[in-house]
Amino acid sequence: MQYDENGRTVQTEKERQARRKRNRRRKRIRKLIVAAGFLLVIALIAAPLVVFGLFKVKTIHLRGHMPYTNAELYDACPIKVGDNLIFADFEKAAQVMESKLPYLTDTVITRELPDTITITGETATEKVALELPGDRTYLLLDANLRIMKTFGYIPETAVVFKTPEPKSREKGEILSFVPDKDDAGIDRHEKLIDSILEIIAELEDEKIFDKIDYVDLTDPNDIRIVYDGRIMMKLGDASDLAGKIELGAQVIEQENKISTIEKGTMDLSIAKKAYFEPDFFDDGTKEETPEPQTDENGEIITEEGQQDGGEEESEANEENSRSYYQTYVEDAE
Numbered sequence: 001m002q003y004d005e006n007g008r009t010v011q012t013e014k015e016r017q018a019r020r021k022r023n024r025r026r027k028r029i030r031k032l033i034v035a036a037g038f039l040l041v042i043a044l045i046a047a048p049l050v051v052f053g054l055f056k057v058k059t060i061h062l063r064g065h066m067p068y069t070n071a072e073l074y075d076a077c078p079i080k081v082g083d084n085l086i087f088a089d090f091e092k093a094a095q096v097m098e099s100k101l102p103y104l105t106d107t108v109i110t111r112e113l114p115d116t117i118t119i120t121g122e123t124a125t126e127k128v129a130l131e132l133p134g135d136r137t138y139l140l141l142d143a144n145l146r147i148m149k150t151f152g153y154i155p156e157t158a159v160v161f162k163t164p165e166p167k168s169r170e171k172g173e174i175l176s177f178v179p180d181k182d183d184a185g186i187d188r189h190e191k192l193i194d195s196i197l198e199i200i201a202e203l204e205d206e207k208i209f210d211k212i213d214y215v216d217l218t219d220p221n222d223i224r225i226v227y228d229g230r231i232m233m234k235l236g237d238a239s240d241l242a243g244k245i246e247l248g249a250q251v252i253e254q255e256n257k258i259s260t261i262e263k264g265t266m267d268l269s270i271a272k273k274a275y276f277e278p279d280f281f282d283d284g285t286k287e288e289t290p291e292p293q294t295d296e297n298g299e300i301i302t303e304e305g306q307q308d309g310g311e312e313e314s315e316a317n318e319e320n321s322r323s324y325y326q327t328y329v330e331d332a333e
Helices: 013-054 070-076 090-100 192-205 241-258 306-323
Strands: 059-064 104-112 116-123 128-131 138-141 147-151 159-162 212-216 223-227 231-236 264-267 273-278 326-329
Touching: 059 070, 070 090, 090 104, 090 116, 159 192, 192 212, 192 223, 192 241, 223 241, 231 241, 241 264, 241 273, 241 326
Parallel strands: 059 116, 128 159, 159 212, 231 264
Antiparallel strands: 104 116, 128 138, 138 147, 212 223, 223 231, 264 273, 273 326
16 A cells, blocks of 8 residues: 555555446446336336236136026126136135025136136035924035025935924025033034034945935934835944944945845944844834733732743843844954
8 A cells, every 4th residue: 555745545546446346336236226116116006007907807707517597607706897807716706606506516716817717616416305393394405514495305316314403594504503502511513514424425435325214313312324214223422423334334235135125223333333133123212101000909900920920021032132133343454
């Protein structure tokens, strides 16, 4: 470094050139920052104009096997011609359409830039005929338990379900029940929807859904399914419904090899065990026990010999009854 006569530093030519280069570099950076900021401002102003101005719905395509007219589908779709294509909520729009059009299912709405949406859907199948009290009518529901309509007969594709009265009968709503809490504060209906869905899925998996007459869920601790009008399947409570139905289907298959008209009751209430009693259809009703006759002294009148041998005879009858049972045990492996 060099100094003049006053002790100040004197820059060499090389140092002056380096300084000029640094100044030019700073100027270029400032210009780039100003330009970038300007472009950003333009983008922020122009982007919404482009998005909202250009990407608007002009065309709506319909695909699939949908059981409604084009006018009904267009009217039910909340996305209309002229709406913004970029910010539309397609999933919510599909849900709205299915709530308005109960026989529409598997609805999917997609965008095709710059100005088209496509609605794809199928026809829902009546899966559940919920028996309504009193008037012999049924609430028809699809596989997702969405209410389709109230009707006076059972469709061929549906199975009757006996349950507590539903909370609502409005078309398009998902099935629900009024809470029914016990003394411990537990809602008895809380798992009823899950039980219905599980039963439907397992009956279809076992390929016996179309042979089911009805499913009785009025007592959550005594669930019953009637197969082909002749075999009562007693599942007990809602624990392991899939496993119980799977084992029951296996027993039905074996019994059908013996006879396709045989009646009986199958107890599946114990996990991985099935007890089948032929020639006895237990529909849950109890026979009324006649009141015993008494003599003038108030003593019960019995047939001769009944008092002495009654207990042994009762035990013998119970033992004979058990001998009619056939026991099936699921292979744990």
